[in-house]
Amino acid sequence: MTQDYLSVLNPEQLEAVTHTGSPLLILAGAGSGKTRVITTKIAYLIDEQNIEPWKILAVTFTKKAATEMRERAEKLCERAVKSQIKTFHSFGAWLLRLYGNFAGIDSNFTVYDDDDMVSLLVKAAPQLSKQQASIVAHKIALAKDYCLTPENPDLRIIDSDAEFAELYGLYENRLRETGNVDFGDLIMLPVLMMEKNPDLRNYIQNQFKVIMVDEYQDSNVAQFRFLKNLVGENTYLCVVGDDDQSIYKFRGADINNILDFQKEFNNTKIIRLVKNYRSTSQILKCADDVVKNNKSRLGKTLEAVRGEGKKPVLAFVPSGDDEATFCGELVSQSNKKGVPYSDWAVLYRTNAQSLNFEKVFNQRKIPYVIVGSLKFFEREEIKDLICFCKFIANPMDELAFERIINKPARGIGKVSVEKIINFAKESKKSSLIETDGILEACFQMKGLSKKTQEGVSFFGNLIKDLKEILISNEGKKTEIETLADFSLDFETILQQQENQLKEFSENSAEENTLSKLIETIIKKSGLAEYYASIDETTGTQKVLNMQELCSVARDFPNNMEGLSRFLDQLELDRSLETENSSDDENKNAVTLITLHNTKGLEFPKVVISGMEYGIFPRREKTPDELEEERRLFYVGITRAKDHLYLTSSKLRVLYGRLEAMEVSPFLGEINPENLDVLGNQPPSYKRFFSKGNSSENGENLDHPLAKRWKKGAFVYHDDYGTGQIINCSITEDEEYCIGVQFETGEKKKFLPKYQQNHLTLVVE
DNA sequence: TCACAGTGACTTTTT
DNA sequence: GTCACTGTGA
Numbered sequence: 001m002t003q004d005y006l007s008v009l010n011p012e013q014l015e016a017v018t019h020t021g022s023p024l025l026i027l028a029g030a031g032s033g034k035t036r037v038i039t040t041k042i043a044y045l046i047d048e049q050n051i052e053p054w055k056i057l058a059v060t061f062t063k064k065a066a067t068e069m070r071e072r073a074e075k076l077c078e079r080a081v082k083s084q085i086k087t088f089h090s091f092g093a094w095l096l097r098l099y100g101n102f103a104g105i106d107s108n109f110t111v112y113d114d115d116d117m118v119s120l121l122v123k124a125a126p127q128l129s130k131q132q133a134s135i136v137a138h139k140i141a142l143a144k145d146y147c148l149t150p151e152n153p154d155l156r157i158i159d160s161d162a163e164f165a166e167l168y169g170l171y172e173n174r175l176r177e178t179g180n181v182d183f184g185d186l187i188m189l190p191v192l193m194m195e196k197n198p199d200l201r202n203y204i205q206n207q208f209k210v211i212m213v214d215e216y217q218d219s220n221v222a223q224f225r226f227l228k229n230l231v232g233e234n235t236y237l238c239v240v241g242d243d244d245q246s247i248y249k250f251r252g253a254d255i256n257n258i259l260d261f262q263k264e265f266n267n268t269k270i271i272r273l274v275k276n277y278r279s280t281s282q283i284l285k286c287a288d289d290v291v292k293n294n295k296s297r298l299g300k301t302l303e304a305v306r307g308e309g310k311k312p313v314l315a316f317v318p319s320g321d322d323e324a325t326f327c328g329e330l331v332s333q334s335n336k337k338g339v340p341y342s343d344w345a346v347l348y349r350t351n352a353q354s355l356n357f358e359k360v361f362n363q364r365k366i367p368y369v370i371v372g373s374l375k376f377f378e379r380e381e382i383k384d385l386i387c388f389c390k391f392i393a394n395p396m397d398e399l400a401f402e403r404i405i406n407k408p409a410r411g412i413g414k415v416s417v418e419k420i421i422n423f424a425k426e427s428k429k430s431s432l433i434e435t436d437g438i439l440e441a442c443f444q445m446k447g448l449s450k451k452t453q454e455g456v457s458f459f460g461n462l463i464k465d466l467k468e469i470l471i472s473n474e475g476k477k478t479e480i481e482t483l484a485d486f487s488l489d490f491e492t493i494l495q496q497q498e499n500q501l502k503e504f505s506e507n508s509a510e511e512n513t514l515s516k517l518i519e520t521i522i523k524k525s526g527l528a529e530y531y532a533s534i535d536e537t538t539g540t541q542k543v544l545n546m547q548e549l550c551s552v553a554r555d556f557p558n559n560m561e562g563l564s565r566f567l568d569q570l571e572l573d574r575s576l577e578t579e580n581s582s583d584d585e586n587k588n589a590v591t592l593i594t595l596h597n598t599k600g601l602e603f604p605k606v607v608i609s610g611m612e613y614g615i616f617p618r619r620e621k622t623p624d625e626l627e628e629e630r631r632l633f634y635v636g637i638t639r640a641k642d643h644l645y646l647t648s649s650k651l652r653v654l655y656g657r658l659e660a661m662e663v664s665p666f667l668g669e670i671n672p673e674n675l676d677v678l679g680n681q682p683p684s685y686k687r688f689f690s691k692g693n694s695s696e697n698g699e700n701l702d703h704p705l706a707k708r709w710k711k712g713a714f715v716y717h718d719d720y721g722t723g724q725i726i727n728c729s730i731t732e733d734e735e736y737c738i739g740v741q742f743e744t745g746e747k748k749k750f751l752p753k754y755q756q757n758h759l760t761l762v763v764e
Numbered sequence: 765t766c767a768c769a770g771t772g773a774c775t776t777t778t779t
Numbered sequence: 780g781t782c783a784c785t786g787t788g789a
Contacts, residue, residue, distance in 0.1 A: 596777045656780030
């Protein structure tokens, strides 16, 4: 019996779906039906190859991609619901919760994010300033992406300085003391524990018959080793990637994983998918114009399957505000013609750029969603609540403890906090305190002032009470937690976990969800009053935000198990979409999103904003980095199905200062015949296509400001110091523009008209 | 111990 | 321009 879903595939796709046996590498161009191939393959394996669904593992990089993949696979084959479709990190976390004891990790760990890493590092090495610490923390994260422990001599790839290895070691010790893990550990620790314990590795290998990896071009060394360990002799491995879309080198992604795949896995079959079903050929022409400038690529040209379509539009706008207004206008006008808001996506290089769009869209009542903005979880009040939760889950979490012990103020100072933590650590070493770490120390600590003592007791009792409620809701203890042998297979474990969820959804009818816990924390800790008074004086919405977290918590059972799931979800899926204003229509909204986050997504109408040098691409140092930026642009362009707009602003407010911007060199790579250009073309754009008739000498410029700001004159700028004017020009908007070389070596462009407060002429 | 005010650094990109 | 950190005075 042939399945219907096979009949819609082209020959290459069909070959990819039905291929079995040797490892398979699918080189899938943008829009070539990659997700369709993977999801169909899952369905095919289950329906036609009789693979048990739970023996299939499919890993992606983002939660969003995993969710989409699961939904699409389920539509093709109901039983696919039982297959494991997860992100690399969530799969790592899942393994670590089950078998963390092999890596010396207690199962009640929580995941530390980048900020926590920095704080912990400062504690481990107090001589570091926060700034230094964040550089080191970044390197530690990178080291873990390469699966390098502090002892590993190869650590010099990251930083050859012995001091770095030492700091990394100090950090690791401190982290292990807290019983927590960081993001890198979610991959590295499972790798290390499998490599150290062949029995464990064999056992895990036997759990999967099929492993598939999406966006393989962005996998890093640690993830590669993870994969190597998961794939056994009888595991069928299939990876999908596109070298032109590799955009995570900064995070350790190694393009060699895809280039060397054949070497690492014998008899690899390679299938190429180059038919693009997504974008019109006009859009693909631009994409190709851009990406062909990259030297290090396997090289391919997408074949357009759809029609010509409309030429992409390049719009030059005067300012960042105008850019947002332009987009708002595009969206509103099309909406009047019946185009839903959700057809639109506005893409930008940095998160900070979303602000202008938010402002304008709010004014115009255009609904939008921001994808991937961490803002909600970075809010003070939310972090406080999460730290309460973290401390309840893991009483050795000193960072969480520090944050909340004196919030709101209970008369407990830094010194006392330090004392308690140290007391807890000492006691733990001499095993006076067995399980409840710092919490227990709160009760046993002696020698604090009366006021402090009272505060500490209050806090300790609060946590203890909350914890007891959770434990009393635990129900029957699951067998999973005590699992140290390999008697259960993943099917059974997954089944048990599913049963727990079922049990919960029956319980949750009585509203016994984790939101109760959060509510109690808010009320009893005093945070409610504390933030209510702040809200009153500063007009913020902190209390409301805390309520928001309650509703997120509603999906989890009100017990310890639910708590750790809740925390996992928060840490592993920060992308929780934050919606604005009128909640209901959440499905019909413009998407505001960073270019990086668009990987794997598509939209009928796409705007790529901020096409200016310094923003996109950023001022890059190496040709390699520039190529990565170019790939990012390529990814952005190929998200568009029908219409593509590129916007480039002449002025932009950066660091609270108005700066004259130069056009992005990427725009010069697109054949002008492939674009419709709106607005005045800046000289820096024309220059890309003209052959050496530059007129930026500034000698005879006819402008009122030309007499004052002459080439060769010396200037002083508030922020950059002294410098000399090296060229002058006039923009289309008749603004007088000067280029200044500063003593610091920096070169900057200014419009003197807007710099009256910062820039002065130095009279010689 | 805490609240406030002044100063300086800051923008990549993500799990 | 904004946020986080630091130092001072209560």
